[in-house]
Amino acid sequence: MYGPAVYLFETEEHLAIRATARRFAQNHIAAHGAEWEEDEEFPVELYRTAAQAGVTGIGYPEALGGQGGDLGHVLVAGEELILAGRSVGTMVGLGTNGIALPPIVRFGTPEQQHRFVTPCLRDGKIAALAITEPGGGSDVASLTTRAVRDGDHYVVTGAKTFITSGTRADFVTTAVRTGGEGHGGVSLLVIERGTPGFTVSKKLKKTGWWASDTAELHFADCRVPIGNRIGPENGAFPMIMMNFAGERLGLAGQCVAIAELAYRESIAYVKERKAFGKPISGFQVTRHKLADMVSRIAAARALVGEAATRVLRGEQPAGLAAMAKNVATDMCSFVCDQAVQLHGGYGYMRETLVERLYRDARLYPIGGGTREIMNEVIGKLEGY
Numbered sequence: 001m002y003g004p005a006v007y008l009f010e011t012e013e014h015l016a017i018r019a020t021a022r023r024f025a026q027n028h029i030a031a032h033g034a035e036w037e038e039d040e041e042f043p044v045e046l047y048r049t050a051a052q053a054g055v056t057g058i059g060y061p062e063a064l065g066g067q068g069g070d071l072g073h074v075l076v077a078g079e080e081l082i083l084a085g086r087s088v089g090t091m092v093g094l095g096t097n098g099i100a101l102p103p104i105v106r107f108g109t110p111e112q113q114h115r116f117v118t119p120c121l122r123d124g125k126i127a128a129l130a131i132t133e134p135g136g137g138s139d140v141a142s143l144t145t146r147a148v149r150d151g152d153h154y155v156v157t158g159a160k161t162f163i164t165s166g167t168r169a170d171f172v173t174t175a176v177r178t179g180g181e182g183h184g185g186v187s188l189l190v191i192e193r194g195t196p197g198f199t200v201s202k203k204l205k206k207t208g209w210w211a212s213d214t215a216e217l218h219f220a221d222c223r224v225p226i227g228n229r230i231g232p233e234n235g236a237f238p239m240i241m242m243n244f245a246g247e248r249l250g251l252a253g254q255c256v257a258i259a260e261l262a263y264r265e266s267i268a269y270v271k272e273r274k275a276f277g278k279p280i281s282g283f284q285v286t287r288h289k290l291a292d293m294v295s296r297i298a299a300a301r302a303l304v305g306e307a308a309t310r311v312l313r314g315e316q317p318a319g320l321a322a323m324a325k326n327v328a329t330d331m332c333s334f335v336c337d338q339a340v341q342l343h344g345g346y347g348y349m350r351e352t353l354v355e356r357l358y359r360d361a362r363l364y365p366i367g368g369g370t371r372e373i374m375n376e377v378i379g380k381l382e383g384y
């Protein structure tokens with residue numbers, strides 16, 4: 001073995017967090033994950049159970065109801081949820097607080113933090129992040145959902161799409177246009193469920209991540225109090241970009257976890273499955289496939305670990321985070337494809353875990369910034 005599947009930055013504390021997340025996933029997800037994936041939904045109560053178990057509060061200040069900790073702790077908890085829970089859709093559904101709350105924690109007022117963040121961390125309220133629109137997601141600076149000031153409210157008109165946890169969110173951290181064209185006219189508003197004019201227009205069907213719900217949202221003259229604006233008016237673009245860097249490392253970490261799971265499943269299968277009178281692990285080509293899989297996992301883990309370590313040192317390695325996402329994404333697609341191949345016909349069957357992981361893996365070169373946009377980020381930071 002290349003060693004226990006851990007990051008180089010890990011300490012005893014990370015191992016304890018792994019144990020907590022693993023216990024939660026074993027007790028509350030593993031037995032039901034496959035069924036929830038088919039149902040395209042997990043029970044909404046799971047948010048509360050996860051909050052009470054201290055799993056979804058990892059990485060948030062204790063003063064706000066979180067467990068404390070940093071990006072490293074978040075990465076390892078996420079990995080264990082995938083490894084032990086065996087339902088990527090459930091993990092990413094539970095995880096939307098991780099993209100919707102950070103802008104409020106970083107840039108919100110204490111009143112906003114207690115009003116929005118604490119109920120999520122303590123009671124399992126659900127938060128979603130809405131940036132992408134039906135007209136486009138990559139070009140964030142061109143978003144068109146409009147928020148016009150009217151007294152002490154904004155009147156919001158427009159639509160968002162592909163929003164994870166969107167059908168069930170108690171509130172949505174939403175990017176809107178309050179000013180002129182371009183990145184200088186964008187603000188963030190927290191739009192609460194039940195606000196007149198805010199509706200879920202569609203629950204979307206997807207290739208993978210089935211257990212997580214994905215929604216199209218509609219805003220028709222939806223009045224949102226000015227007190228729900230996070231940070232300065234027209235000042236949200238840098239906040240959104242900062243949030244993306246964290247999200248990308250999180251997604252890269254999920255790729256490492258998914259690949260690790262597919263690799264483990266494959267090892268177990270090839271030792272058991274026989275062909276031509278011997279286990280298929282007896283063929284050199286099988287062992288070489290596994291060796292390629294684990295080598296790429298180790299390489300991606302090293303890069304994700306380096307990017308995370310730099311964040312923990314106070315750097316903002318946006319380029320490295322983009323590289324880590326692309327490297328981990330490609331690795332995950334490769335490993336899941338090989339895992340399906342090693343499982344033969346069973347690898348193509350819905351009852352087999354690697355079949356689902358193969359579909360789940362397809363999201364990662366798209367979500368949180370596409371592979372092409374990552375390369376744009378890298379090119380810009382490299383100066384060409």
Ligand SMILES: Cc1cc2nc3c(=O)[nH]c(=O)nc-3n(C[C@H](O)[C@H](O)[C@H](O)COP(=O)(O)OP(=O)(O)OC[C@H]3O[C@@H](n4cnc5c(N)ncnc54)[C@H](O)[C@@H]3O)c2cc1C
Binds near residue numbers: 130136139
């Ligand atoms: C399952 C799922 C969950 C998601 N969850 C969320 C969520 O919770 N919140 C949220 O806000 N969004 C979410 N998204 C949206 C996701 O972030 C976007 O799909 C993504 O950013 C790409 O945007 P787009 O789909 O509009 O593609 P487009 O921007 O239309 O891009 C289409 C293609 O053109 C390419 N392209 C675009 N610009 C360039 C360029 N400059 N150079 C080269 N190629 C380019 C892209 O790389 C891509 O290949 C989710 C998406 C999915 C599928």
